Amino acid sequence: MDKTGAPYLAYRDEHGALHLRALTDNDRSRTLGRRAEVDLPIPWDGEVSGVHAELEFVGGEWMLVDDNLSRNGTYVNGERIRGRRRLCDGDRIRLGRTLLAFKAAHAPSNFETTIANVEQPLHAELSARQRQILIALCRPYRDGGAFATPASNRQIAAEVFLGLDAVRTHLRILYDRFELGDLAQGEKRARLAECAFRLGLISQRDLD
Numbered sequence: 220m221d222k223t224g225a226p227y228l229a230y231r232d233e234h235g236a237l238h239l240r241a242l243t244d245n246d247r248s249r250t251l252g253r254r255a256e257v258d259l260p261i262p263w264d265g266e267v268s269g270v271h272a273e274l275e276f277v278g279g280e281w282m283l284v285d286d287n288l289s290r291n292g293t294y295v296n297g298e299r300i301r302g303r304r305r306l307c308d309g310d311r312i313r314l315g316r317t318l319l320a321f322k323a324a325h326a327p328s329n330f331e332t333t334i335a336n337v338e339q340p341l342h343a344e345l346s347a348r349q350r351q352i353l354i355a356l357c358r359p360y361r362d363g364g365a366f367a368t369p370a371s372n373r374q375i376a377a378e379v380f381l382g383l384d385a386v387r388t389h390l391r392i393l394y395d396r397f398e399l400g401d402l403a404q405g406e407k408r409a410r411l412a413e414c415a416f417r418l419g420l421i422s423q424r425d426l427d
Contacts, residue, residue: 230319233263249274266291266315281306304345351379351391353415361426369408
């Protein structure tokens, strides 16, 4: 909780600087998005829509609302919301690539835990097999070619010595873990590779 006792959102900007945004009872509605005109702008994240989502104060509770405002969806604790969702203490909100942690007004204060929620990856640690799958998926990017595309299921299977069905199963798990299940099949593979590099799960050294 901040010094006023109000609930707040904790998040980091593109430079890694920590921000705490208090939510007071007087703010019955707050908009979030990439535009400078919204109440909580996130201009550094190209995956955030101009007006992405809204916070509403209803009956003493804060609600997160995404009524088809966003292009890429709004997630709470890894689950995409449709419509509105009541926020609870410690909830992690993802808009695009940006993670925000919600701290409730009347919950016991634990600043360190709230900040850790912002700093920790949204996704659980990968198993050794899942990491092998990711490395194989990203192998075509080894030479840094601008037009590289992720490896096919058959190429992955040959590299990690698994059957095609097992590769498909592992990829489905990874798509769900990285919250890519709603994307078109062709787009999922490229976005999964992008996430692996962006989150530091795979490096160029792994591809050598």
